[in-house]
Amino acid sequence: MIRIGIDVGGTGIQVGVVDKEGRILQKGGIVTRTDLPFAEQVAQMAACALETLQRSGHTLDDLESVGAGVPGVADYRTGIIPFCTNMGWHDVPFRTEFQKHINKPILIDNDATVAGLAENVAGVSAGASSSVFITLGTGVGGSIIINGRVWSGAHGVGSEIGHMILELDGEPCTCGNKGCLERYCSATAIIRMAREAIARHPDSMINTLCDGKPEKINAKMVFDAARESDPIATKVFRRYISYLAQAIASIIQFFDPEVIVLGGGVSKAGSFLLDAVRAEVPKYILYKTLPYARIELAKLGPDAGIIGAAMLQ
Amino acid sequence: MIRIGIDVGGTGIQVGVVDKEGRILQKGGIVTRTDLPFAEQVAQMAACALETLQRSGHTLDDLESVGAGVPGVADYRTGIIPFCTNMGWHDVPFRTEFQKHINKPILIDNDATVAGLAENVAGVSAGASSSVFITLGTGVGGSIIINGRVWSGAHGVGSEIGHMILELDGEPCTCGNKGCLERYCSATAIIRMAREAIARHPDSMINTLCDGKPEKINAKMVFDAARESDPIATKVFRRYISYLAQAIASIIQFFDPEVIVLGGGVSKAGSFLLDAVRAEVPKYILYKTLPYARIELAKLGPDAGIIGAAMLQ
Numbered sequence: 001m002i003r004i005g006i007d008v009g010g011t012g013i014q015v016g017v018v019d020k021e022g023r024i025l026q027k028g029g030i031v032t033r034t035d036l037p038f039a040e041q042v043a044q045m046a047a048c049a050l051e052t053l054q055r056s057g058h059t060l061d062d063l064e065s066v067g068a069g070v071p072g073v074a075d076y077r078t079g080i081i082p083f084c085t086n087m088g089w090h091d092v093p094f095r096t097e098f099q100k101h102i103n104k105p106i107l108i109d110n111d112a113t114v115a116g117l118a119e120n121v122a123g124v125s126a127g128a129s130s131s132v133f134i135t136l137g138t139g140v141g142g143s144i145i146i147n148g149r150v151w152s153g154a155h156g157v158g159s160e161i162g163h164m165i166l167e168l169d170g171e172p173c174t175c176g177n178k179g180c181l182e183r184y185c186s187a188t189a190i191i192r193m194a195r196e197a198i199a200r201h202p203d204s205m206i207n208t209l210c211d212g213k214p215e216k217i218n219a220k221m222v223f224d225a226a227r228e229s230d231p232i233a234t235k236v237f238r239r240y241i242s243y244l245a246q247a248i249a250s251i252i253q254f255f256d257p258e259v260i261v262l263g264g265g266v267s268k269a270g271s272f273l274l275d276a277v278r279a280e281v282p283k284y285i286l287y288k289t290l291p292y293a294r295i296e297l298a299k300l301g302p303d304a305g306i307i308g309a310a311m312l313q
Numbered sequence: 314m315i316r317i318g319i320d321v322g323g324t325g326i327q328v329g330v331v332d333k334e335g336r337i338l339q340k341g342g343i344v345t346r347t348d349l350p351f352a353e354q355v356a357q358m359a360a361c362a363l364e365t366l367q368r369s370g371h372t373l374d375d376l377e378s379v380g381a382g383v384p385g386v387a388d389y390r391t392g393i394i395p396f397c398t399n400m401g402w403h404d405v406p407f408r409t410e411f412q413k414h415i416n417k418p419i420l421i422d423n424d425a426t427v428a429g430l431a432e433n434v435a436g437v438s439a440g441a442s443s444s445v446f447i448t449l450g451t452g453v454g455g456s457i458i459i460n461g462r463v464w465s466g467a468h469g470v471g472s473e474i475g476h477m478i479l480e481l482d483g484e485p486c487t488c489g490n491k492g493c494l495e496r497y498c499s500a501t502a503i504i505r506m507a508r509e510a511i512a513r514h515p516d517s518m519i520n521t522l523c524d525g526k527p528e529k530i531n532a533k534m535v536f537d538a539a540r541e542s543d544p545i546a547t548k549v550f551r552r553y554i555s556y557l558a559q560a561i562a563s564i565i566q567f568f569d570p571e572v573i574v575l576g577g578g579v580s581k582a583g584s585f586l587l588d589a590v591r592a593e594v595p596k597y598i599l600y601k602t603l604p605y606a607r608i609e610l611a612k613l614g615p616d617a618g619i620i621g622a623a624m625l626q
Contacts, residue, residue, distance in 0.1 A: 073600060082603060130467050144568070146459070153569020154443050155604045163599045165563040168480045168497065168556060177597055179559075184481065243481060246492075250478040254567065255457070256466020284490055286476045287386060290395060291468045 002058055004049050006068040007111065007305030010034070010086035015048050016306035017056040022122030024303060028052030034088045039097055041087070046101030065105040066098065067312035069114035069305050075156045076109050076312070107312035109150055113159060114308030115263060115298070116143030117150050121311045123304065124296040125259040132257045133298070134161055135264035136244075139174075140182035144255070150312065162186070166247055184243040187219040187266050193236045194222045204232035223269045241276045248277065249284030252292050263298030270297065315371055317362050318623030319381040320424065323347070323399035328361050329619035330369040335435030337616060341365030347401045352410055354400070359414030378418040379411065380625035382427035382618050388469045389422050389625070420625035422463055426472060427621030428576060428611070429456030430463050434624045436617065437609040438572040445570045446611070447474055448577035449557075452487075453495035457568070463625065475499070479560055497556040500532040500579050506549045507535045517545035536582045554589045561590065562597030565605050576611030583610065 002025065007014040015028040030048045033041060049066060053059070068074075072084030079095020095106040109117075116133025125131040125145075135141040140162030144151040152158050162182030163175055170179025183189055195214045198207045205225040210216040222240075225233030248260055267273060274297050285292055300307060315338065320327040328341040343361045346354060362379060366372070381387075385397025392408020408419040422430075429446025438444040438458070448454040453475030457464040465471050475495035476488055483492025496502055508527045511520045518538040523529040538546030561573055580586065587610050598605055613620060 073603070083600070128467075151568075153565075154441075154571035154606065155569055157565070157600050157603050157605055158567060158569030160566040160599050163566045165559045165566075165597065166478060166481055168483070168559055170481070175599055177562075177599070246478045246481060249490075251567070252470070253473040253476045253478075254471060254564070255464075256468055256471025258467035284478065286473050286488055286490070287396070287470050290386070290470050292470055293467065 001064040002056070002062050003064050003310040004053060004066045005114075005306040005308065005310030006045060006049065006066065007114075007309060008045075008068055008070045008087065009111075009305075010071060013045055013048070014302075014306055015045070015052045016303070016310065017052055017058060018307055018310035022118065022307045022311060024306060026052050026056035027306070028055070032087070038089060038092050042094070042097045043101060046098060049102060060102070060104070063102075063104055065107060065313070066102055067107040067109075067114070067309035068094065068098075069109060069111040069309040070094075071111045073157070074108040074110055076107065076150070076152055077156065079106060079108055081108065107309075109152060109309075109312055110141070110143070110159070111305055112141030113143035113150050113152060114312060115300075115304040116145055116261065116308065117311050118300050118304040118308030119261050119263070119298050120145040120148065122307055123261070123300045124298060125261050128258040130255075130257040131259040131261060132161070132251055132255060132293075133261045133263060134248075136185060136187065136262060136266035137264035138186060138188055140186045141264075144257070161251070164247070164250070166243070166250070181247050185240070185247050189243070190219040190222050190236065190240050190266070191217050193239060194233070197232050197236050201232045205230035206233050206236075219266050220269070223272060227272060237276070241273075241280050245277055245280035246284050248281050248295065252281075253286050257293050260293045260295045261298050262295065263304070267297050273297075314377040315369070315375050316377050316623040317366060317379045318427075318619040318621065319358060319362065319379065320427075320618030320622060321345075321358075321381055321383045321400065322424075322618075323384060326358055326361070327615075327619055328358070328365045329616070329623065330365055330371060331620055331623035335431065335620045335624060337619060339365050339369035340619070341368070345400070351402060351405045355407070355410045356414060359411060362415060373415070373417070376415075376417055378420055378626070379415055380420040380422075380427070380622035381407065381411075382422060382424040382622040383407075384424045386470070387421040387423055389420065389463070389465055390469065392419060392421055394421065422465060422622075422625055423454070423456070423472070424618055425454030426456035426463055426465060427625060428613075428617040429458055429574065429621065430624050431613050431617040431621030432574050432576070432611050433458040433461065435620055436574070436613040437611060438574050441571040443568075443570040444572040444574060445474070445564055445568065445606075446574045446576060447561075449498060449500065449575060449579035450577035451499060451501055453499050454577075457570070474564070477560070477563070479556070479563070494560050498553075498560050500577075502556070503532040503535050503549065503553050503579070504530050506552060507546070510545050510549050514545045518543035519546050519549075532579050533582070536585060540585060550589070554586075554593050557590055558593035559597050561594050561608065565594075566599050570606050573606045573608045574611050575608065576617070580610050586610075
């Protein structure tokens with residue numbers, strides 16, 4: 001038996017035929033068409049899935065289930081997607097609509113959630129009894145996996161790691177709250193801190209890397225300058241690591257997973273990030289002499305979305 | 314079959330014979346003797362348990378297991394207690410020692426953890442698929458219950474809700490960290506805020522209730538004055554509710570349990586506290602139109618320790 005995983009994104013939709021061990025046997029993809037009605041978008045996805053299935057040498061009889069990871073809120077119980085802003089979806093019956101084309105079990109969940117599941121099945125946290133996946137990108141997303149299954153909470157609104165509160169009445173967040181974790185631990189936070197720093201210290205290497213245009217700063221520039229020991233970039237980097245370590249310690253204090261996996265754009269900084277985080281987290285751990293979660297970098301990259309979606313159950 | 318639950322405390326040890334539904338059939342107790350060696354303390358506990366069992370009209374043949382809730386860190390897997398400061402224990406083999414007296418399965422966990430389990434079996438969150446219990450006392454403790462079982466984490470260091478970080482580089486905590494949740498959500502936090510407030514506003518009713526002695530202030534005085542609409546007490550109360558609501562929202566954003574149960578001394582403020590918390594939490598909820606955890610007060614009171622310990626498995 002094989003499964004199909006669909007990684008739904010605002011610019012493209014990736015489809016994969018995946019075996020039980022999480023290996024991708026065949027891939028396909030279409031461009032996202034948010035200009036089309038929902039039913040039409042689903043019809044295109046299903047057609048792509050069927051075509052990819054055929055190319056993989058399998059038939060519908062071999063197909064166990066179809067899973068989709070969406071960049072929004074997905075109710076895994078009802079198959080309804082309450083919010084998916086990037087796709088222009090609001091309260092859409094994804095499962096029912098998809099089953100008009102492929103009458104198999106259709107599973108859905110949030111895209112960060114399925115990426116975490118993928119790592120837990122075929123990635124860096126494979127086989128862990130529990131893991132928390134944190135995507136460090138424009139925002140911060142995440143997922144919780146317990147005994148190989150996604151934990152989305154009792155109402156499907158959990159694992160919104162980016163919106164845990166890390167600072168009482170802190171930085172205003174796009175969600176309307178203040179002090180959300182993603183205001184301190186996202187790429188956006190690094191960029192904000194770097195802009196503030198170079199306004200006071202225009203001699204920083206960051207200013208050279210962005211050609212003196214603060215609006216062009218990205219997280220990589222800050223990491224690159226910190227790697228070269230630029231004092232201002234180092235200060236921003238140290239502050240970011242301190243925030244991220246406090247967020248990780250907070251998750252350990254509450255949930256104590258076996259593994260914490262860092263993914264998303266920021267995690268591309270690799271061991272420069274990971275080594276700093278691993279060195280900083282113990283400062284904030286409650287029981288300093290007891291074992292706690294190992295901290296790892298995600299390793300599946302862009303395939304995580306397809307693999308994790310296929311692994312939904 | 315019946316079970317024995319032992320509630321280990323720094324001043325007294327309560328023992329109960331408990332049926333499968335979480336009803337206490339017979340109670341016993343001894344005074345805590347931290348002056349005695351560990352083995353002797355355990356011998357006294359076991360003797361009390363056997364005597365209570367006998368009084369309940371049962372024999373060892375009826376006894377399924379013995380559970381103990383301890384005010385410290387307890388490793389449920391090994392039966393070892395790494396830290397239990399109130400009892401003067403450090404790395405003691407509780408299970409092995411206890412089994413010298415009663416050779417049955419001996420289960421241990423943290424006292425806040427077992428209180429949460431008790432509420433999930435026989436209290437306000439009975440039958441919930443998941444619940445988070447928060448004890449609001451001198452500090453803040455808690456527990457996580459998933460599908461009727463305690464979740465202490467992969468390394469047994471989880472559900473330390475009081476030491477989640479709620480303020481980056483915030484108030485210094487007794488644990489050595491800064492900004493821990495219990496610095497803002499405990500009775501101690503209410504007292505600290507009240508002392509600061511009456512130093513600036515000595516005309517507050519709080520000052521009358523404590524006879525002008527700030528060192529005598531307790532959380533009840535602040536709640537009592539707030540109930541009487543004293544403006545300073547009301548301000549402290551509102552600030553406390555805002556902090557507690559942000560902490561609860563943070564737990565919902567991360568874990569999304571079916572129920573959140575508030576226990577501990579502060580929860581004795583009853584509906585005055587609960588109504589205010591329920592009104593405040595929605596301000597900090599991410600998905601404001603979707604259902605989220607119901608928030609309740611613990612209802613088992615001092616018996617929770619015995620019942621929960623007996624329910625350990």
